[in-house]
Each structure stands twice: as C-alpha cells, then as structure tokens.
Amino acid sequence: MAQQITRAKSKIRAARIPFRVPAEHELPERIDAVRAALYLIYDQLYAVAPTPVVALHRAVAVAEVDDPAAALAIVHSLALDHYYVAHAARAIARSLSGAINPP
16 A cells, blocks of 8 residues: 555656645535545555454445445444444444434
8 A cells, every 4th residue: 555655646746746725616526536535545444454443434435435324334333332433433324324213
C-alpha cells in the first residue's frame, strides 16, 4: 500500500497536477470519487490488518459507496459496543439503509 501511494504521488508530481481544495460548487460532482477512494483504501487496509476497528471504518465506506444493509450487518457483527465510534457507524449505516430498528 505504501508503495502504491508513493508511486501515485510521483505520477501526480511528474504530471504537474496541482493540489487544490475544490470550490464548493465542485464538491457534489467529486464526492463519489472520494468515497470510492476511501472504500478502496479501507478494503486494502482490512486485507492486511483485519481488526474490528478497521472493519468498522470499512463498514462506513461500504455503506457510503455500495450497500448500506451489508454495512449494517458488518457493524452488528462486531463486538465493539464499548467503542463510541461503533454507535456512530451503526447510525450512519441505519440511516443510509433506511432501517429504523436494529435487527
């Protein structure tokens, strides 16, 4: 993963692509690409470090990009009730899936 990031940075630098924060009107058209990139990052991270916390963050990416119901199932399968972020992730997945009550 580190090598991929290093190569990507080198390609961006070589192509002289400027880094800039998009204007507010550009954000809606760019958010899907950002979500997809985050999904891929967490997917790769989970492949090398399959911890419950990584799985939780990956579940949020799954909910945003792909399948909120699957994300909700992932969150419910994790034993992270003591971790406050798990409650936020569960709420995000429930909201995106349209679920009102937990299973």
